[in-house]
Amino acid sequence: MAERFDLLLTNGAIFTPNGLENGDIAVRDGRIAGIGRFGAGQAAVVFPADGLTILPGAIDTQVHFREPGLTHKEDLAAGTAGAAIGGITAIFEMPNTNPNTLTAGDLEAKLAAAKGRAWVDHAFFIGASDENADQLGQLELLPGCAGVKIFMGSSTGSLLVADDETLEHVLRRGRRRVAIHAEDETRLRERLALVKDGAHPREHPNWRDVETAVRATKRLLAIARRAGRRVHVLHVSTADEMPILAQNKDIATVEVLPNHLTLVAPDCYDRLGSYAQMNPPVRDAHHQAGIWEAVRTGIVDCIGSDHAPHTREEKDRPYPQSPSGMPGVQTLLPLMLDHMNAGRLSLQRLVDLTNAGPARVFNIAGKGRLAIGYDADFSVVDLKAKRTITHDWMKTKSGWTPYDGKTVTGWPMATIIRGKVIMRDGQLLDKPIGAPVRFGETLPVSA
Numbered sequence: 529m530a531e532r533f534d535l536l537l538t539n540g541a542i543f544t545p546n547g548l549e550n551g552d553i554a555v556r557d558g559r560i561a562g563i564g565r566f567g568a569g570q571a572a573v574v575f576p577a578d579g580l581t582i583l584p585g586a587i588d589t590q591v592h593f594r595e596p597g598l599t600h601k602e603d604l605a606a607g608t609a610g611a612a613i614g615g616i617t618a619i620f621e622m623p624n625t626n627p628n629t630l631t632a633g634d635l636e637a638k639l640a641a642a643k644g645r646a647w648v649d650h651a652f653f654i655g656a657s658d659e660n661a662d663q664l665g666q667l668e669l670l671p672g673c674a675g676v677k678i679f680m681g682s683s684t685g686s687l688l689v690a691d692d693e694t695l696e697h698v699l700r701r702g703r704r705r706v707a708i709h710a711e712d713e714t715r716l717r718e719r720l721a722l723v724k725d726g727a728h729p730r731e732h733p734n735w736r737d738v739e740t741a742v743r744a745t746k747r748l749l750a751i752a753r754r755a756g757r758r759v760h761v762l763h764v765s766t767a768d769e770m771p772i773l774a775q776n777k778d779i780a781t782v783e784v785l786p787n788h789l790t791l792v793a794p795d796c797y798d799r800l801g802s803y804a805q806m807n808p809p810v811r812d813a814h815h816q817a818g819i820w821e822a823v824r825t826g827i828v829d830c831i832g833s834d835h836a837p838h839t840r841e842e843k844d845r846p847y848p849q850s851p852s853g854m855p856g857v858q859t860l861l862p863l864m865l866d867h868m869n870a871g872r873l874s875l876q877r878l879v880d881l882t883n884a885g886p887a888r889v890f891n892i893a894g895k896g897r898l899a900i901g902y903d904a905d906f907s908v909v910d911l912k913a914k915r916t917i918t919h920d921w922m923k924t925k926s927g928w929t930p931y932d933g934k935t936v937t938g939w940p941m942a943t944i945i946r947g948k949v950i951m952r953d954g955q956l957l958d959k960p961i962g963a964p965v966r967f968g969e970t971l972p973v974s975a
Contacts, residue, residue, distance in 0.1 A: 597626025767818020865938025
């Protein structure tokens with residue numbers, strides 16, 4: 529008797545560990561049960577994938593969904609809806625909400641808020657601060673925790689670890705890889721006078737200059753070595769940091785953003801003003817070229833969006849009162865597919881950056897490749913479809929994107945999470961089914 533499956537994706541180009549293969553993917557109980565050729569009658573649901581490419585589900589490991597406390601500009605429901613529309617199957621959310629995510633109770637509150645409302649799978653970072661430093665080793669092992677996040681530069685509430693002593697104290701508490709925003713707070717304060725009221729946003733990368741990033745990264749790496757702790761350096765924005773990080777790959781992994789790979793100064797500030805303002809800033813073509821070279825040579829481990837929306841009213845404030853950050857979770861995959869079609873990276877490298885890389889960096893359980901036994905998470909894309917990104921397409925509460933009017937080649941056509949089709953042809957289906965992401969260090973231990 530033929531095997532029975534819950535879902536069968538038929539006649540697609542499948543990105544397997546062996547490369548692209550034409551065929552079918554069978555799903556049972558939320559996991560991949562077979563890759564090959566099967567009869568359509570063997571499945572309860574059949575998804576014809578003719579002309580489409582089935583990628584392992586893309587994972588965005590850096591988003592700010594603003595819940596609790598700042599839900600006028602984003603929340604878990606809207607943010608994860610945008611993720612699903614954009615072909616993202618899992619997200620890791622940052623701790624600079626209000627209140628900050630500092631305790632087991634804060635984490636549990638976010639997990640409870642996501643239940644039944646999050647369209648995609650999810651995990652939440654615990655923020656490091658003076659007040660919780662001694663508990664971080666226990667907090668990072670809680671189910672649903674993506675790990676610890678450290679802000680070395682200006683952040684929200686008590687989430688600032690600016691001095692070396694506190695940074696080393698934090699890094700010595702725990703064993704999971706720590707995610708770091710590396711900008712030097714002392715230098716930022718010294719240079720703040722450069723951006724007095726009335727300054728143009730193009731001064732943003734002058735204030736938060738290359739040395740601000742390089743100094744913090746060098747400090748971080750030296751302290752991480754003393755502490756024996758692995759670190760993940762987020763949104764690297766300078767060419768200068770890449771050779772330093774390349775010499776420390778035994779302890780340091782690297783994230784870059786589509787924003788730094790796509791936008792370039794001063795053009796973006798002239799066109800978009802404060803809507804191009806983010807931390808660390810978008811820099812000139814020299815630094816963009818250096819980041820692309822680090823992608824090509826393998827220094828970069830993963831791509832995150834750093835989705836950080838603000839309302840138009842907030843962004844329209846005169847610089848530097850305007851807040852830093854822009855939406856990005858929904859545009860991550862379309863932008864990177866467009867870069868792939870332009871020859872800037874291969875499909876293999878794109879999958880590594882959006883799926884296998886995050887799985888390696890964070891030791892994600894059950895995700896990270898399209899293989900039998902793994903979660904049936906798929907980003908189903910049309911590699912040749914041409915679409916235009918618009919404000920109206922965005923699901924974020926803020927209602928805008930810096931890429932409005934940009935035509936791209938390559939588009940997410942369906943998002944499938946643990947065998948459930950939650951987005952197809954730009955429409956959300958059924959109801960939110962997102963569940964906490966599992967990690968090797970947080971799996972339950974059987975008695």
